[in-house]
Amino acid sequence: MYTKDFEIRWNDLDANRHLANKAYVEFAAHTRMSFLVESGFDQRLLAKANIGPVVFYEHIYYFKEVFSGQPVRVSLEFKGMSEDGMFFEFHHNYYDHKGKNIAHCEIMGAWIDLKSRKLIGLPEDVLPLFEKVERAEGFRILTKEDTRKHAKIPVDL
Helix, strand or coil, X not given: CEXXXXXXXXXXXXXXXXXXXXXXXXXXXXXXXXXXXXXXXCHHHHHHHCEEEEEEEEXXXXXXXXXXXXXXXXXXXXXXXXCCCCEEEEEEEEECCCCCEEEEEEEEEEEEECCCCCEECCCCCCCHHHHCCCEEEEEEEECHHHHCCCCCCCCCC
């Protein structure tokens, strides 16, 4: 399991003086990008392949408040990927300085071609990088249907 430690800054707090919603999202995103970079998905590789990650959803479940002066540890588990690498799923757990689980986040996303602005599978020379990544218990092969499991569709004005 991959983990990253964070110091809570004053701008990570909300009006109730506890860790703000935005901070949970930012800590998870930073943890994912650090994980990807350490797994070989650095900016050079992404630029060469002309791809970037996009988020379909992030669901965060809050269990306990966190206050300034208490560091937070965020874990990352690789929970799923489609066979072509287009879709991915990660889970994060947030822990306080005593190791208590304070929140949980589930994220699903995909890779986008930055020129066509369309979802794409990972290039054949990039896909093998994910074969080296530790897979979480319950890892599964994702399908397009998995990305639609919450059945939310846009409703225009």
